[in-house]
Amino acid sequence: MSAPATTPAAAEPDFVQLLNDGLLAKFIEAVGEENVLWRRDELVVYECDGYVIAKNSPDVVIFPTTRDQLVATIKICHEAGVPFVPRGAGTSLAGGALSVGGGVMITLTRMKSILEINLRDRYAVVEPGVVNVWLTRALAGSGFHYAPDPSSQGACTLGGNVATNSGGPHTLKYGVTVNHVKGVELVLPDGSTLVTGGVVEDAPGYDLTGLIVGHEGTFGIVSRVIVNLARDPEAGRTFLGVFDSVDAATETVSGIIAAGIVPAALEMLDNLMIRAVEQAFGFGFPTEAGAVLIIEIDGLEAGLERESHAVAEIVRQNGGEVQKSIAWRTRKEPEYVAIWKSRKSAFGAIGRLSPTFCTQDGVVPRTKLPHILRFITATGEKYGLRIANVFHAGDGNIHPILLFDERDPDQVKQVLLASHEILEECVNVGGSVTGEHGIGVEKMEFMPKLFTPEDLSAMETIRNTFNPEGNCSPSKMLPMGGGCIEKKSPGHHASA
Amino acid sequence: MDRLDSELSENDLGDGLKAVGIDRPDSIGALQDAVRARSASGQAMFAQGGRTSLDYGGIPRCAGAIIDTRKLNRVIEYPAADMTITVETGMTLAAIAKVLDAENQRLEIDAPQADRATIGGVYATNSTGPRRYGSGRPRDQIIGVGFVTSDGNVVKGGGRVVKNVAGYDFPKLITGSMGTLGVISHVTVKVRPKPEASALMVFAYDDLNVVASDLAILNTSVTRPVAIELINGPALTRLGLPHSAWAIALIFDDNEASVAWQMQAIRSELAGKVVRDERDQASAPLQGALREFTAERIGPISFVANVPYSFVATLAMSVDSAVWAIQSHAGNGVVRAHALVDDLARLEADVVKLRDLTESVGGNMILSLCPTDRKASLKVWGNPRGDWAWSEKVKAALDPAALMNPGRFVGNI
Numbered sequence: 001m002s003a004p005a006t007t008p009a010a011a012e013p014d015f016v017q018l019l020n021d022g023l024l025a026k027f028i029e030a031v032g033e034e035n036v037l038w039r040r041d042e043l044v045v046y047e048c049d050g051y052v053i054a055k056n057s058p059d060v061v062i063f064p065t066t067r068d069q070l071v072a073t074i075k076i077c078h079e080a081g082v083p084f085v086p087r088g089a090g091t092s093l094a095g096g097a098l099s100v101g102g103g104v105m106i107t108l109t110r111m112k113s114i115l116e117i118n119l120r121d122r123y124a125v126v127e128p129g130v131v132n133v134w135l136t137r138a139l140a141g142s143g144f145h146y147a148p149d150p151s152s153q154g155a156c157t158l159g160g161n162v163a164t165n166s167g168g169p170h171t172l173k174y175g176v177t178v179n180h181v182k183g184v185e186l187v188l189p190d191g192s193t194l195v196t197g198g199v200v201e202d203a204p205g206y207d208l209t210g211l212i213v214g215h216e217g218t219f220g221i222v223s224r225v226i227v228n229l230a231r232d233p234e235a236g237r238t239f240l241g242v243f244d245s246v247d248a249a250t251e252t253v254s255g256i257i258a259a260g261i262v263p264a265a266l267e268m269l270d271n272l273m274i275r276a277v278e279q280a281f282g283f284g285f286p287t288e289a290g291a292v293l294i295i296e297i298d299g300l301e302a303g304l305e306r307e308s309h310a311v312a313e314i315v316r317q318n319g320g321e322v323q324k325s326i327a328w329r330t331r332k333e334p335e336y337v338a339i340w341k342s343r344k345s346a347f348g349a350i351g352r353l354s355p356t357f358c359t360q361d362g363v364v365p366r367t368k369l370p371h372i373l374r375f376i377t378a379t380g381e382k383y384g385l386r387i388a389n390v391f392h393a394g395d396g397n398i399h400p401i402l403l404f405d406e407r408d409p410d411q412v413k414q415v416l417l418a419s420h421e422i423l424e425e426c427v428n429v430g431g432s433v434t435g436e437h438g439i440g441v442e443k444m445e446f447m448p449k450l451f452t453p454e455d456l457s458a459m460e461t462i463r464n465t466f467n468p469e470g471n472c473s474p475s476k477m478l479p480m481g482g483g484c485i486e487k488k489s490p491g492h493h494a495s496a
Numbered sequence: 497m498d499r500l501d502s503e504l505s506e507n508d509l510g511d512g513l514k515a516v517g518i519d520r521p522d523s524i525g526a527l528q529d530a531v532r533a534r535s536a537s538g539q540a541m542f543a544q545g546g547r548t549s550l551d552y553g554g555i556p557r558c559a560g561a562i563i564d565t566r567k568l569n570r571v572i573e574y575p576a577a578d579m580t581i582t583v584e585t586g587m588t589l590a591a592i593a594k595v596l597d598a599e600n601q602r603l604e605i606d607a608p609q610a611d612r613a614t615i616g617g618v619y620a621t622n623s624t625g626p627r628r629y630g631s632g633r634p635r636d637q638i639i640g641v642g643f644v645t646s647d648g649n650v651v652k653g654g655g656r657v658v659k660n661v662a663g664y665d666f667p668k669l670i671t672g673s674m675g676t677l678g679v680i681s682h683v684t685v686k687v688r689p690k691p692e693a694s695a696l697m698v699f700a701y702d703d704l705n706v707v708a709s710d711l712a713i714l715n716t717s718v719t720r721p722v723a724i725e726l727i728n729g730p731a732l733t734r735l736g737l738p739h740s741a742w743a744i745a746l747i748f749d750d751n752e753a754s755v756a757w758q759m760q761a762i763r764s765e766l767a768g769k770v771v772r773d774e775r776d777q778a779s780a781p782l783q784g785a786l787r788e789f790t791a792e793r794i795g796p797i798s799f800v801a802n803v804p805y806s807f808v809a810t811l812a813m814s815v816d817s818a819v820w821a822i823q824s825h826a827g828n829g830v831v832r833a834h835a836l837v838d839d840l841a842r843l844e845a846d847v848v849k850l851r852d853l854t855e856s857v858g859g860n861m862i863l864s865l866c867p868t869d870r871k872a873s874l875k876v877w878g879n880p881r882g883d884w885a886w887s888e889k890v891k892a893a894l895d896p897a898a899l900m901n902p903g904r905f906v907g908n909i
């Protein structure tokens with residue numbers, strides 16, 4: 001393969017001038033005035049996503065309400081040669097929806113119909129702005145569900161999930177977004193449309209669906225998704241395992257996986273997180289515990305007893321205690337809802353610990369969890385930082401949350417250094433710098449640590465194939481072909 | 497069965513073509529050198545693993561060299577407790593199974609001819625067996641890949657951890673790419689513990705309408721089979737099963753208690769008559785036979801149709817059981833058929849008719865076996881799809897000189 005031409009960073013025209021010279025009128029004609037924002041004060045909301053550290057306002061925000069309007073909008077951008085960036089709900093924690101260098105932002109939240117649900121053929125067709133949990137709700141009681149359940153599912157869109165290949169607590173057993181997408185419709189940066197996959201499982205040709213999932217908006221804009229619907233489990237058990245130390249909890253995680261048990265979910269909270277969550281929700285987490293594990297197994301009732309005993313035994317062997325055991329038939333039982341609400345809302349509780357914080361997203365082989373958690377503790381001590389942990393332990397997907405005060409520039413510096421060291425250690429032990437939040441603008445500097453120049457060059461070649469002028473989501477994901485954003489402060493966001 | 501390796505001459509490229517040379521690299525570095533050298537002299541390259549599917553796909557556009565991957569047969573890393581394994585491309589499924597066996601684990605890929613089929617070949621062809629209903633397809637197991645592009649570089653995507661969204665998903669792109677983007681050098685896949693118990697049950701039917709309603713019941717059954725196979729009379733005979741017009745075979749994998757319960761529960765759900773129910777080792781021969789039947793060669797043509805799940809019975813109804821042996825992964829909407837007769841005119845007419853039918857419901861039909869001289873007229877990959885233009889662009893991006901398996905894939909890629 002020849003070395004790909006590097007795409008120049010999208011030119012930065014004098015946007016206000018362009019808008020006044022007719023571009024704005026064209027957008028308004030395409031989507032209607034009510035679906036265009038261009039006044040400065042209205043644009044502020046769109047200057048960042050969940051990665052609040054990097055901010056830049058787009059010059060105009062368009063909200064297409066139909067696919068035709070989306071195509072028309074992109075064509076206008078293409079003809080004018082201006083950069084544009086897709087945005088869903090803006091919950092990205094990596095600056096994926098940041099309007100680098102300004103230009104047009106295309107927000108998909110008004111394309112929000114569930115177009116079809118077909119239970120017999122186990123698929124649903126949705127527009128990109130459909131919020132993840134809407135689909136869950138639409139399917140409630142049907143015996144089927146859409147499996148990927150990011151903790152942000154109450155806000156994030158399926159288009160955003162497809163763009164970032166989102167995970168969630170239950171993706172340990174059931175797979176991430178790419179395992180549940182059967183086909184997509186992508187509007188390319190020139191306004192043409194590519195339809196991949198379909199309602200059937202295999203189609204001749206490259207697995208472009210698989211390639212497009214996780215493209216982080218760098219190929220075009222997803223205008224429709226065909227998702228797979230999975231059977232609801234017949235029954236389950238959700239345990240709260242309580243431990244004196246983080247070490248004991250992570251050893252338990254490794255023990256469960258090594259014993260050949262594939263839990264539906266396996267999530268960990270350390271003491272700092274437990275206390276914050278308990279203050280916020282009063283679920284009954286033991287505030288003295290060093291760590292707790294939420295361990296969920298599911299399947300057929302007939303087979304669950306044995307596995308329950310095995311899980312409890314591994315917890316005990318590691319010095320832990322099973323303090324709650326919720327047996328459920330549907331995911332609607334109050335105690336079940338309460339424990340998961342506590343877990344999925346954990347980020348909201350962090351505000352009680354610290355005014356500002358920075359959530360990291362790294363992955364290690366599951367057997368390296370005890371090591372990386374010790375490393376995180378040591379790194380916290382080294383830099384004098386408090387670090388809370390709440391994460392998808394069963395996948396080895398850590399989310400250390402570094403607490404700090406942004407008014408103290410020293411602390412800010414320490415947080416950046418500590419984050420960097422933790423992520424580097426993930427790479428050193430054979431892991432990755434992102435399990436689900438994406439590279440966005442935040443982690444481009446790590447790409448050369450994970451990949452060789454040959455790997456990156458192939459990726460850039462692919463990006464240039466779909467997005468030859470580089471006008472769609474410029475300066476994202478790949479370190480070449482666009483400027484890197486210099487990071488000065490670590491931000492306030494949290495997640496998992 | 498497929499042709500034995502011994503029936504092939506060492507320089508067979510498939511479709512009657514002969515190779516201009518053979519490379520047998522025994523390390524990834526040697527693979528890169530071989531590819532670089534062939535590239536430099538403008539020679540096309542045809543990766544071969546277990547040589548189980550040499551005639552699969554379009555006719556090679558030109559002759560070229562064979563890159564035999566079978567000496568790339570090492571385990572690179574097997575952290576059993578992480579439930580992942582990284583292997584070189586030329587390891588056979590059987591060799592991998594043996595390594596995993598020691599830890600009571602297995603690959604979630606039940607492709608046929610495991611003692612010959614290499615993992616690289618399985619990934620290149622996206623080969624699947626009955627258990628795809630329960631464990632997904634090869635694309636659902638792969639988490640990392642390396643492939644050597646025509647310039648001799650190893651390009652990697654993904655990694656060795658089960659969750660990772662850094663960079664484009666090359667593991668998915670490579671899966672099913674028919675070796676047209678590069679020679680796969682290694683893959684990292686997820687593995688799973690072996691189930692404690694397994695069972696196979698066969699239900700017989702006279703009436704396909706009853707089959708259709710039982711398939712609908714299976715879609716919401718209280719049990720969770722890992723394979724739902726629909727088989728017609730001639731296929732049953734070849735599998736050594738009692739004759740009936742149709743049968744549904746189910747496989748259950750789980751712990752003892754669950755499997756025993758499912759075997760009971762399913763009896764009251766389905767209308768079909770139970771003609772076999774076997775547990776564990778006793779079920780192994782028939783489970784194996786079902787897996788191997790996917791690669792059976794009976795007549796000159798075999799097809800694989802992909803249709804919506806609800807359409808399987810309708811499609812089966814349109815296939816003449818006197819002419820085709822059918823095995824359908826019914827829970828996945830995959831209908832495989834092997835010709836029972838040699839009458840090409842008749843078979844061709846059926847292919848055209850059945851393909852129209854599958855395409856009318858958003859499906860497709862490929863020919864997994866087809867005489868070389870009929871490949872063009874019968875379109876082994878089916879009628880062109882809208883996204884093939886993009887497959888061509890991706891091909892041009894990663895293999896600009898078109899040296900990797902030229903002609904084999906869709907749109908003459």
Ligand SMILES: Cc1cc2nc3c(=O)[nH]c(=O)nc-3n(C[C@H](O)[C@H](O)[C@H](O)COP(=O)(O)OP(=O)(O)OC[C@H]3O[C@@H](n4cnc5c(N)ncnc54)[C@H](O)[C@@H]3O)c2cc1C
Nearest residue numbers: 088089090091092096151157159160163166167217222436
């Ligand atoms: C509290 C909290 C918890 C979280 N928990 C999880 C979790 O458990 N698992 C997880 O994976 N993530 C999690 N996230 C991250 C985030 O929610 C996901 O990345 C989500 O998929 C983003 O969806 P969105 O609609 O908000 O997309 P945005 O943030 O608006 O955009 C994300 C990226 O997708 C692109 N994009 C958006 N829509 C489209 C489209 N239609 N076509 C093409 N590109 C598009 C954008 O350009 C951007 O690059 C969490 C975030 C928060 C704030």
